[in-house]
Amino acid sequence: DVKVTQSSRYLVKRTGEKVFLECVQDMDHENMFWYRQDPGLGLRLIYFSYDVKMKEKGDIPEGYSVSREKKERFSLILESASTNQTSMYLCASSFGTYNEQFFGPGTRLTVL
Protein backbone atom coordinates (compact mmCIF):
# COMPACT_ATOMS: atom_id res chain seq x y z
CA ASP A 1 0.00 0.00 0.00
CA VAL A 2 1.08 3.54 -0.74
CA LYS A 3 1.94 5.46 2.34
CA VAL A 4 2.03 9.23 2.52
CA THR A 5 3.09 10.68 5.84
CA GLN A 6 3.05 14.22 7.13
CA SER A 7 5.33 15.45 9.87
CA SER A 8 2.65 16.66 12.28
CA ARG A 9 -1.07 16.10 12.78
CA TYR A 10 -1.50 19.31 14.76
CA LEU A 11 0.66 22.41 14.81
CA VAL A 12 0.28 25.76 16.56
CA LYS A 13 2.42 28.67 15.45
CA ARG A 14 2.54 32.42 16.01
CA THR A 15 2.03 35.13 13.42
CA GLY A 16 5.27 35.90 11.61
CA GLU A 17 6.92 32.56 12.29
CA LYS A 18 8.44 30.53 9.47
CA VAL A 19 6.64 27.20 9.25
CA PHE A 20 7.71 24.00 7.52
CA LEU A 21 5.24 21.23 6.71
CA GLU A 22 6.90 18.04 5.59
CA CYS A 23 5.48 15.26 3.44
CA VAL A 24 7.08 11.93 2.58
CA GLN A 25 5.81 9.20 0.25
CA ASP A 26 7.27 5.74 -0.01
CA MET A 27 6.10 4.56 -3.43
CA ASP A 28 8.46 6.36 -5.78
CA HIS A 29 5.70 8.59 -7.18
CA GLU A 30 6.74 11.31 -9.58
CA ASN A 31 4.05 13.82 -8.66
CA MET A 32 3.37 15.46 -5.32
CA PHE A 33 0.83 18.07 -4.26
CA TRP A 34 -0.09 20.37 -1.42
CA TYR A 35 -3.72 21.30 -0.79
CA ARG A 36 -5.50 23.21 1.93
CA GLN A 37 -8.99 22.47 3.10
CA ASP A 38 -11.24 25.08 4.66
CA PRO A 39 -14.87 24.75 5.71
CA GLY A 40 -17.20 25.54 2.85
CA LEU A 41 -14.38 25.85 0.33
CA GLY A 42 -13.24 22.31 -0.35
CA LEU A 43 -9.71 21.26 -1.21
CA ARG A 44 -7.68 23.93 -3.00
CA LEU A 45 -4.35 23.32 -4.70
CA ILE A 46 -1.42 25.37 -3.41
CA TYR A 47 1.60 23.95 -5.25
CA PHE A 48 2.57 20.78 -7.03
CA SER A 49 5.72 19.15 -8.30
CA TYR A 50 6.22 16.61 -11.06
CA ASP A 51 9.91 15.99 -10.52
CA VAL A 52 12.76 16.68 -8.15
CA LYS A 53 13.55 20.41 -7.98
CA MET A 54 10.51 21.19 -10.15
CA LYS A 55 7.54 23.12 -8.81
CA GLU A 56 4.39 24.62 -10.23
CA LYS A 57 1.94 27.07 -8.69
CA GLY A 58 -1.54 25.86 -8.05
CA ASP A 59 -4.63 27.96 -7.54
CA ILE A 60 -3.64 29.69 -4.28
CA PRO A 61 0.19 29.91 -4.02
CA GLU A 62 0.36 33.34 -2.38
CA GLY A 63 2.15 33.26 0.96
CA TYR A 64 3.62 29.81 0.37
CA SER A 65 6.69 28.26 -1.17
CA VAL A 66 7.77 24.65 -1.64
CA SER A 67 10.89 22.56 -1.83
CA ARG A 68 11.51 19.20 -3.45
CA GLU A 69 15.13 18.19 -3.05
CA LYS A 70 14.42 14.45 -3.04
CA LYS A 71 11.81 12.51 -4.94
CA GLU A 72 10.08 11.20 -1.84
CA ARG A 73 9.88 14.48 0.06
CA PHE A 74 7.86 17.61 -0.64
CA SER A 75 7.92 20.48 1.82
CA LEU A 76 5.49 23.36 2.14
CA ILE A 77 6.91 26.55 3.61
CA LEU A 78 5.03 29.45 5.11
CA GLU A 79 7.63 32.21 5.06
CA SER A 80 5.79 34.40 7.56
CA ALA A 81 2.71 32.72 8.94
CA SER A 82 -0.50 34.71 9.12
CA THR A 83 -3.81 33.97 10.80
CA ASN A 84 -5.53 33.45 7.44
CA GLN A 85 -3.26 30.46 6.89
CA THR A 86 -4.95 28.60 9.72
CA SER A 87 -6.24 25.54 7.90
CA MET A 88 -5.99 21.79 7.30
CA TYR A 89 -3.10 21.03 4.95
CA LEU A 90 -3.11 17.83 2.92
CA CYS A 91 -0.24 16.39 0.96
CA ALA A 92 -0.78 13.90 -1.87
CA SER A 93 1.27 11.94 -4.37
CA SER A 94 0.29 10.36 -7.66
CA PHE A 95 1.49 8.35 -10.57
CA GLY A 96 0.18 7.02 -13.82
CA THR A 97 -1.90 8.34 -16.65
CA TYR A 98 -4.96 9.29 -14.65
CA ASN A 99 -3.23 10.91 -11.71
CA GLU A 100 -4.99 8.99 -8.95
CA GLN A 101 -3.92 10.74 -5.80
CA PHE A 102 -2.92 9.22 -2.49
CA PHE A 103 -3.30 11.50 0.48
CA GLY A 104 -1.53 11.91 3.77
CA PRO A 105 -3.46 12.27 7.04
CA GLY A 106 -3.31 16.06 7.04
CA THR A 107 -1.78 18.69 9.31
CA ARG A 108 -4.15 21.00 11.14
CA LEU A 109 -2.26 24.27 11.48
CA THR A 110 -3.38 27.04 13.78
CA VAL A 111 -1.68 30.43 13.52
CA LEU A 112 -2.26 32.66 16.53
Place this chain on the structure above:
Amino acid sequence: ILNVEQSPQSLHVQEGDSTNFTCSFPSSNFYALHWYRWETAKSPEALFVMTLNGDEKKKGRISATLNTKEGYSYLYIKGSQPEDSATYLCASDSGGGADGLTFGKGTHLIIQP
Protein backbone atom coordinates in the same frame (compact mmCIF):
# COMPACT_ATOMS: atom_id res chain seq x y z
CA ILE B 1 -10.09 27.64 -12.63
CA LEU B 2 -12.71 24.98 -13.22
CA ASN B 3 -15.92 24.97 -11.23
CA VAL B 4 -16.77 21.59 -9.82
CA GLU B 5 -20.10 21.58 -8.02
CA GLN B 6 -21.48 18.91 -5.72
CA SER B 7 -24.99 18.53 -4.40
CA PRO B 8 -26.38 18.21 -1.91
CA GLN B 9 -23.91 19.73 0.53
CA SER B 10 -25.05 17.36 3.26
CA LEU B 11 -27.37 14.41 3.46
CA HIS B 12 -28.92 12.37 6.29
CA VAL B 13 -29.98 8.86 5.29
CA GLN B 14 -31.53 6.05 7.29
CA GLU B 15 -29.50 2.88 7.58
CA GLY B 16 -30.54 0.45 4.87
CA ASP B 17 -31.78 3.12 2.48
CA SER B 18 -30.11 3.80 -0.84
CA THR B 19 -28.94 7.24 -1.81
CA ASN B 20 -27.19 9.17 -4.54
CA PHE B 21 -25.55 12.52 -5.07
CA THR B 22 -24.24 14.57 -7.92
CA CYS B 23 -21.05 16.09 -9.21
CA SER B 24 -21.11 18.55 -12.10
CA PHE B 25 -18.04 19.75 -13.92
CA PRO B 26 -17.15 21.68 -17.07
CA SER B 27 -17.40 19.30 -20.00
CA SER B 28 -14.77 21.11 -22.07
CA ASN B 29 -11.20 19.84 -21.83
CA PHE B 30 -12.34 16.86 -19.80
CA TYR B 31 -9.68 14.30 -18.97
CA ALA B 32 -10.79 12.35 -15.91
CA LEU B 33 -13.23 12.50 -13.00
CA HIS B 34 -12.25 11.23 -9.56
CA TRP B 35 -14.36 10.25 -6.56
CA TYR B 36 -12.87 10.13 -3.07
CA ARG B 37 -14.27 9.18 0.31
CA TRP B 38 -13.01 11.12 3.30
CA GLU B 39 -13.83 9.74 6.71
CA THR B 40 -13.30 11.81 9.81
CA ALA B 41 -9.71 11.62 11.14
CA LYS B 42 -8.56 9.65 8.11
CA SER B 43 -7.00 10.46 4.73
CA PRO B 44 -9.16 10.87 1.63
CA GLU B 45 -9.33 7.52 -0.11
CA ALA B 46 -9.77 7.07 -3.85
CA LEU B 47 -12.99 5.33 -4.89
CA PHE B 48 -13.07 5.68 -8.67
CA VAL B 49 -11.27 7.30 -11.56
CA MET B 50 -13.56 7.64 -14.55
CA THR B 51 -12.54 8.69 -18.01
CA LEU B 52 -15.02 7.58 -20.67
CA ASN B 53 -18.48 8.92 -21.39
CA GLY B 54 -21.00 6.38 -20.21
CA ASP B 55 -18.51 4.80 -17.84
CA GLU B 56 -20.01 2.97 -14.90
CA LYS B 57 -17.86 1.70 -12.04
CA LYS B 58 -18.73 -0.33 -8.98
CA LYS B 59 -17.05 -1.18 -5.70
CA GLY B 60 -19.20 -3.23 -3.39
CA ARG B 61 -22.37 -1.24 -2.63
CA ILE B 62 -21.02 1.94 -4.20
CA SER B 63 -21.23 2.73 -7.88
CA ALA B 64 -20.73 5.75 -10.09
CA THR B 65 -21.72 6.88 -13.57
CA LEU B 66 -20.22 9.47 -15.86
CA ASN B 67 -21.64 11.73 -18.55
CA THR B 68 -18.84 13.79 -20.07
CA LYS B 69 -21.00 15.44 -22.73
CA GLU B 70 -23.25 17.14 -20.21
CA GLY B 71 -20.65 17.28 -17.46
CA TYR B 72 -22.03 15.28 -14.54
CA SER B 73 -21.37 12.17 -12.51
CA TYR B 74 -23.60 10.39 -9.99
CA LEU B 75 -22.44 8.39 -7.00
CA TYR B 76 -24.85 5.76 -5.70
CA ILE B 77 -24.77 3.92 -2.39
CA LYS B 78 -27.05 0.93 -2.06
CA GLY B 79 -28.27 -0.19 1.36
CA SER B 80 -26.41 2.49 3.36
CA GLN B 81 -24.48 1.36 6.42
CA PRO B 82 -23.09 3.48 9.29
CA GLU B 83 -19.56 2.99 7.96
CA ASP B 84 -20.60 4.84 4.80
CA SER B 85 -20.76 8.06 6.81
CA ALA B 86 -18.10 10.31 5.30
CA THR B 87 -17.57 13.28 3.02
CA TYR B 88 -17.60 12.27 -0.63
CA LEU B 89 -15.44 14.43 -2.88
CA CYS B 90 -15.37 14.57 -6.62
CA ALA B 91 -12.52 16.12 -8.54
CA SER B 92 -12.01 17.00 -12.17
CA ASP B 93 -8.76 16.63 -14.03
CA SER B 94 -8.74 18.70 -17.19
CA GLY B 95 -5.03 18.67 -17.90
CA GLY B 96 -3.97 15.11 -17.63
CA GLY B 97 -0.48 14.29 -16.49
CA ALA B 98 0.82 15.78 -13.28
CA ASP B 99 -1.50 18.72 -12.74
CA GLY B 100 -3.45 18.91 -9.53
CA LEU B 101 -7.13 18.16 -9.40
CA THR B 102 -9.96 20.64 -8.98
CA PHE B 103 -12.18 19.47 -6.17
CA GLY B 104 -15.80 20.12 -5.38
CA LYS B 105 -16.78 21.08 -1.85
CA GLY B 106 -18.01 17.60 -1.09
CA THR B 107 -21.21 15.93 0.04
CA HIS B 108 -21.26 15.18 3.75
CA LEU B 109 -23.20 11.95 4.24
CA ILE B 110 -24.52 10.87 7.63
CA ILE B 111 -26.10 7.44 8.00
CA GLN B 112 -28.55 7.29 10.88
CA PRO B 113 -29.06 3.90 12.57
